Amino acid sequence: MxxxxxxxxxxxxxxxxxxxxxxxxxxxxxxxxxxxxxxxxxxxxxxxxxxxxxxxxxxxxxxxxxxxxxxxxxxxxxxxxxxxxxxxxxxxxxxxxxxxxxxxxxxxxxxxxxxxxxxxxxxxxxGVPAMTAHRCLFADGDLRGRRVMVHGGAGAVGSAAVQLAKWGGAWVVATVRRPEQMEVVRRAGADLVLNLRQGDVAVDVKAGTDGAGVDHIVDVDVVANGELDLACLANGGAISAYSVGDRDATVPVPVLPFMLVNGAVRFVYVYTMPTSAKQAAVKDITSCLTAGAYRxxxxxxxxxxxxxxxxxxxxxxxxxxxxxxxxxxx
CATH class of the missing domain: 3.90.180.10 (Medium-chain alcohol dehydrogenases, catalytic domain)
Incomplete structure (x- = not known):
């Protein structure tokens, strides 16, 4: 062969x-x-x-x-x-x-x-993008009526997260770094698209969620976005980080601010996800495909x-x- x-x-x-x-x-x-x-x-x-x-x-x-x-x-x-x-x-x-x-x-x-x-x-x-996105989104349960923020919404995992979150019934805000990426994310179905290099993203997110913030954040670069994530997080919200550019990277966690919002940080590595999580991802991805909601x-x-x-x-x-x-x- x-x-x-x-x-x-x-x-x-x-x-x-x-x-x-x-x-x-x-x-x-x-x-x-x-x-x-x-x-x-x-x-x-x-x-x-x-x-x-x-x-x-x-x-x-x-x-x-x-x-x-x-x-x-x-x-x-x-x-x-x-x-x-x-x-x-x-x-x-x-x-x-x-x-x-x-x-x-x-x-x-x-x-x-x-x-x-x-x-x-x-x-x-x-495979990797959709199953990673699914774990980031659904590890804490149903998304219906929830508010989701996806960093890097034009990337493979980011786009998958936007589409799966919309299929799951969430309101979605996604971020990009380049103007040409905004239309890509809109096509994926995001309700709000923000450029990280323009304006005050945290203010815009709070405005788009009536001041409440977002329940889930899917983050491609939590090292760079940590402070912003905390500013956007709703009470009881969770941040899921799935990528790292530096093997020795660390994420300093401001304990008190996280504690005050009952926040959580989850790290996702698709290859070592629990078997039950992979099975749930396969089931939901198939349903999303069948519904024509994954493009x-x-x-x-x-x-x-x-x-x-x-x-x-x-x-x-x-x-x-x-x-x-x-x-x-x-």
Missing amino acids: RAIYYDRQGPAHDVLAVGDLPAPVAGTGEVLVRVYRSGINPSDVKNRTGFVSKMPFDRIIPHQDGAGVIESVGAGVSPDRLGQRVWVYEAQYGRAGGTAAEYVAVPSANAIALPDATSFDVGASL PEIGLILPLDRTADGHDAVERGAAQGKVLIAVMDA
């Missing part, structure tokens, strides 16, 4: 190679998926650079997210799954082979049926042999939306 792989960590154009590798075989409890689209996430970039950990395998086919068709099933998996269109999550977590290849073998539970009207492009845009922004689609360019785009934040690799013609 054609695949992208690396056997050492470093810059994308230095270490990512394309070539022919043996196709995997579905083991017990697994399915073999013919990959049509592979999604690139910041965590894929961090794995390739060594930000998260050193090489756990001698050779790695990257990417956790993807979409395709089940070609074969291993022992213990119903043959009824053959030919099923699926989206895949955590394909490369704890394994050497991800979705940047024509075939990937994953546990059957990690290959989720795609609704008939959902494209492979959308399917490959789920991710696709920023860039590249052929397999340009995967390194895709990694560069994600690393630089150059693409407005999800970056996908077209492994095969859909």
Whole structure:
């Protein structure tokens, strides 16, 4: 099979190679998926650079997210799954082979049926962004009638959070840093879009919530936004942080101000979410897709042999939306 792989960590154009590798075989409890689209996430970039950990395998086919068709099933998996269109999550977590290849073998539970009207492009845009967003939003229960703030609303996780929060019945304010991102977030469904570099965001958030503030904050950079988050937080509210740019970053917590608003800070790492949280995310993401309420922004689609360019785009934040690799013609 054609695949992208690396056997050492470093810059994308230095270490990512394309070539022919043996196709995997579905083991017990697994399915073999013919990959049509592979999604690139910041965590894929961090794995390739060594930000998260050193090489756990001698050779790695990257990417956790993807979409395709089940070609074969291993022992213990119903043959009824053959030919099923699926989206895949955590394909490369704890394994050497991800979705940047024509075939990937994953546990059957990690290959989720795609609704008939959902494209492979959308399917490959789920996984890490949608499941991260779901945990940030729903860890504390129902969102109906709640107020949600999403930082980085034009990013993959941010856009997913806006759409899932609206599907869940919340009022949503989202922030951006560039004017051109505002329309992207409006298309995602945000009720209010604010530029972090213009005006007084906390004042605008309080005005938009009749002075109450927001119940949930989904934050891509809690180190930079901590003071603002506290100023926007409603009594009993929670901040969910899911990303960090510095391995040694710390978040100083002003204990008394947080205590006075009964506030909470949660850190979310999608790969180690409790199994029950992943199952709940899959269920709700499927319902959101079926309702036609999830329409991710696709920023860039590249052929397999340009995967390194895709990694560069994600690393630089150059693409407005999800970056996908077209492994095969859909």
